[in-house]
Amino acid sequence: MIDLMPIFLSLKLAMLTTLILFGVGLVIAYCLVFLSFKNKEIIETIINIPIILPPSVLGFYLLFIFNPDSLIGSFLTKVFHSRILFSFTGILIASLIFSLPIMVNFLKAGFKSFPQNLLDAAKIMGKGRIEILLRVILPYCRASVISGMIMTFAHTIGAxxxxxxxxxNIPGQTQLASIAIFNEIECLNYSKAHVYSIILTAVTFLLLFVMLKINRKKEAC
Amino acid sequence: MIIINVKKNIYTAEGLLDLKVKINVPKQEFITIFGKSGVGKTTLLRMIAGLLDPDDGFIQVDDVVWFDKQKKINLPADRRNLGFVFQEYNLFPNMSIRDNLRFAFKSKPDEPLIDYLLSRANLTKVENLKPDILSGGQKQRAALMRALVKKPKIFLLDEPLSALEESMRQNMQDLILELFEELKVSVFLVSHDLGEIFKLSNKVVVIDKGKIINQGSPLEVFAPGDISCKFKFEGVILSIKKADLVYIVVVKINNQFAQVVATEEEIKGLKFGDHVIVGSKAFNPVIFKANKQCV
Structure with a gap:
């Protein structure tokens, strides 16, 4: 009998990562596109580092940072009342850092396509930044928003x-589907590895298919 | 009284442009800003609207100072009580036409006013549709009505009719004229269409390379002052052909074509594509070149 817990954990992690990054990414992308301030390039570079950097390098640094003996690690341990390393909280934080550039870049691309004149029209009506963002910009950029959410979700599933x-690789806590596949292969349980792989392939296919459908519909409009 | 005295350095396709404009006009005038592309017309409207800050200068409407660089006064766009209609309509695509008008209210929408404006613009039947599926004329009427929701004192129109076909354009001009007379607003219109300018404006301000080079009534600006005509139409020369001792000049006036008989003396300096004014002094139409600097 196959253990579905890794699938459930992967979906839970992807869901939480997507929801949290939607809020965080919205603020960051809005500031990068619509506000003028110095050193934008430095902030964008830092956000995009996880895309280029080998995951092992990022993981290595995070191991140091989240170490309970480090300054940040001890602070986070107090905040979450449990250790960060080798816990679901730890992989959630790592996943947020790892997938942040995906969400930010999709939202940024959408915001950049937003016409200045529509922004002017809303400003003349006396609308505040938040109302313009929620009622005008986000509906206009909905394809980029949905694509950003789907890609963040898929990226987390594949991490x-x-x-x-x-x-x-703690079963029931940090053993995600992608790690479970690795585990089963190492134990030569190819049939279980196949089942996990098929499920992940199906989820990924479905997500990408929905995203392309939405984008095609947007193009047709 | 509306006093505009602004300076702004802007980057155009032809390089840096030093825009310096000084306009003093009484209230409730219909003023057209005329000039070639890239001379700073839209920039001027955006500065009046508060969407762009002048580098220096002063804007005052009635007794209220909207902008004063020296005193560091800069009223936000929404407190200037103006309506702005853009060339590209700028209706919010995710909202229906009625919701676009509703969104223009700062607080609770005035539904009876929306009903009135929609019926006035003949949009009641399409009020629940999204802008994307409407015709250009319907979209521009909706944009015009949305700009009126706040009952503005000043109405800024940035080439609002340039994308419309001729018959729709005429209808929109009639609607704008009716609303101008009904609401007693001051209007600043950017337009290239001489027919439109003659039909709508009291005053024309001609801008070239960032400076005002001429201003006055449309007749003063566009027609030579020494010709008195019973009627005048603006048109474009399509052909000039010699017929015995005279010349036949075919002129496109709006959507119609007129043939004008001209002498060799009259056609001197005229060529295909020239903007001309066709008028009649008594019974014979005469043709002469419209003020070249302004066309």
């Missing part, structure tokens, strides 16, 4: 190296 380094 492996960094989450393995931070979370290890």
């Amino acid at each position: 492996f190296g960094i989450l393995m380094m931070i979370g290890g």
Whole structure:
């Protein structure tokens, strides 16, 4: 009998990562596109580092940072009342850092396509930044918003190296589907590895298919 | 009284442009800002609207100072009580036409006013549709009505009719004229269409390379002052053909074509594509070149 817990944990992690990053990414992307301030490039570079950097390097640094003996690690341990490394909280934080550039870049691309004149029209009506963002910009950029959410979700489902380094392979706590596949292959349980792989492939296919459908519909409009 | 005295350095396709404009006009005038592309017309409207800060200068409407660089006064766009109609309509695509008008209210929408404006613009039947499926004329009427929701004192129209076909354009001009007379607002219109300018404006301000080069009534600006005509139409020369001792000049006036008989003396300096004014002094139409600097 196959253990569905890794699938459930992967979906839970992807869901939480997507929801949290939607809020965080919205603020960051809005500031990067619509506000003028110095050193934007530095902030964008830092956000995009996880895309380029090997996951092992990022994982290695996070191991140091989340170490209960480090300044940040001891602070986070007090905040969450449990250790960060080798826990679900740890892989959630790692996943947020790992997938942040995906969400920010999709939202940024959408916001950049927003016409200045529509913004002017809303400003003349006396609408505040939040109302313009929620009622005008987000509906206009809905394809980018949905694409950003789907890609963040899929990216989290597919994450492996960094989450393995931070979370290890604890069944029921940090053993995600991608890690479970690795585990089953190592134990030569190819049939179980196949089942996990088929489920992940199906989820990924479905997500990408929905995203392309939405984008095609938007193009047709 | 509306006093505008602004300076702004802007980057155009032809390089840096030093825009310096000084306009003093009484209230409730219909003023057209005329000039070639890239001379700073839209920038001027955006500065009046508060969407762009002048580098220096002063804007005052009635007794209220909207902008004063020296005293560091800069009223936000929404407190200037103006309506702005853009060339690209700028209706919010995710909202229906009625919701676009509702959104223009700062607090609770005045539904009877919306009903009135929608019926006035003949949009009642399409009020629940999204802008994307409406015609250009319907979209521009909706944009016009949305700009009126706040009962503005000043109405800024940035080439609002340039994308419309001729018959729709005429209808919109009639609607704008009716609303101008009914609401007693001051209007600043950016337009290239001489027919439109003659029909709508009391005053024309001609801008070239960032400076005002001429201003006055449309007749003063566009027609030579020494010709008195019973009627005048603006048009474009399509052909000039010699017929015995005279010349036949075909002129496109709006959507119609007129053939005008001209002498060799009259056609001197005229060529295909020239903007001309066709008028009649008594019974014979005469043709002469419209003020070249302004066309």
